[in-house]
């Protein structure tokens with residue numbers, strides 16, 4: 364039987380799960396190089412570092428941290444058009460390769476797209492993925508194997524809806540929390556690059572009240588990076604700031620910089636912008652029952668954001684890294700959609716249908 368997999372390809376991180384294991388890696392890839400000093404490198408790092416290296420369509424790539432460290436020619440694109448066309452396939456297959464137990468396996472995949480690009484790229488993404496893919500996987504020891512990834516079904520859903528599915532459904536895709544099936548809930552998904560706003564009305568995606576803005580955590584990181592540039596003249600790449608911001612300091616050319624004050628200022632400003640966007644686009648949705656904050660950026664900004672939002676906030680669930688709530692929801696949605704096909708008796712009770720999770724309202728403004 365095909366394995367159901369959820370993949371959330373964010374601008375910051377790619378997240379993947381088969382319902383049992385989760386993997387997260389930075390959404391960066393680059394040309395694979397031959398390690399000249401392989402032995403010493405491996406000796407030091409093999410234990411703690413993930414090694415993701417795939418060969419696809421006659422090219423060889425390092426993915427995630429490995430690309431960040433080793434590739435001279437790194438791709439870290441924040442441009443959505445290029446993102447979908449070139450990066451998505453590499454990152455999605457790299458993600459699936461992490462879930463492979465054998466050299467040949469077949470999958471059904473649920474993948475999310477940002478709200479603002481959902482309609483435009485949905486079919487392109489489906490067609491690109493729904494195929495049989497041959498790739499080479501090389502492990503940290505340099506051992507290479509050929510694998511075949513078969514993808515029989517692809518379902519694309521608007522990214523933040525993953526977090527609603529996560530709350531609505533249990534691990535086998537059956538309704539868990541009825542609240543999400545009957546209420547009108549606003550979702551704010553704060554990622555690295557974007558913030559997505561959407562409304563789940565009785566577990567249906569509503570295109571009205573949905574918006575993607577560029578107010579992701581990277582906005583705050585830009586402020587921090589520019590301050591660092593002023594202080595020491597070094598351009599720190601944004602994706603290198605995660606750990607520094609988390610720990611509150613960074614070392615540049617041997618000198619330590621305290622980042623706490625500037626982080627607080629930058630986060631406060633970003634939260635104010637996000638809240639004002641939410642209050643504006645949902646101005647007419649006064650019948651909304653509650654607001655849910657999600658995404659990796661949601662966990663760091665929630666404290667700043669809550670006092671600024673108009674409405675009841677659904678408390679953040681601390682059971683999982685906040686970056687993973689969407690992808691866990693995609694997996695549950697896949698179980699709801701595909702696992703139940705095998706047992707038709709259960710379909711009458713389906714809390715959601717494909718349309719409801721996806722473009723329920725898409726046709727309305729087409730006509």
Ligand SMILES: Nc1ncnc2c1ncn2[C@@H]1O[C@H](COP(=O)(O)OP(=O)(O)OP(=O)(O)O)[C@@H](O)[C@H]1O
Pocket residue numbers: 372373374375376377553554555556557558579580581605658659660661662663684685686
């Ligand atoms: N353990 C962690 N490591 C790194 N970043 C974390 C961690 N926990 C939370 N974060 C925050 O999560 C953010 C990324 O969140 P997320 O993975 O949801 O973004 P994304 O989906 O990649 O981006 P986008 O939605 O814009 O495409 C980071 O900017 C960081 O602030």
Ligand SMILES: [Mg+2]
Pocket residue numbers: 372373374522552553554555658
């Ligand atoms: Mg995201």
